[in-house]
Amino acid sequence: MSGQKGMLHYKVEIKQEAVRLVLEEHLTYAVVAARLEIRKAERIKIWVQMYRREGELSFHKPIGRPLKAESEEREVARLRMENALLKKFHTELREVQLAQRNIGRSTTTRKNTK
Structure with missing residues (x-):
């Protein structure tokens, strides 16, 4: 169920019957x-207006916000940008790891003098 809490979606048959009765x-x-x-009579008024404006097809429209379609070119451009960012992040991470390995190492080796 989409929409506000407690919101009902009525079946197409109920909408058609309500419009027919009116x-x-x-x-x-x-x-x-x-x-x-039906909870609110105002809802039926809206269905009748939709029917008068658009006919039978007004009841078969998808409910909710339409999905955003991404073109192939935009998707390829987005994926290329993501790859470039990941490559940059990977090189920076590798540099940090190499720098951490070198911390604390001395360049000379000491013999045990006990």
Whole structure:
């Protein structure tokens, strides 16, 4: 369930029946809401407006924000940038590791003098 907490999504058949009852049988929004157990009569008014504007297809639209489509060129450019950043990070990390190995080593070797 998407949307706000407690939000209901009604099936297409219920929406179609509600619109049919309003347009063909001339029932009020409140009567249709009570008959079909729809919480708000205002919702039916919106469905009728959508039906008048766009027809039957208005009920079959996907719900929610559409997915962002990334073009192939943009994806390749993004992946190249990620690879360049990873290569740079890897070389810097390698330099740090090499520098840490050299810390504390002396250049001369001492013999045990006990």
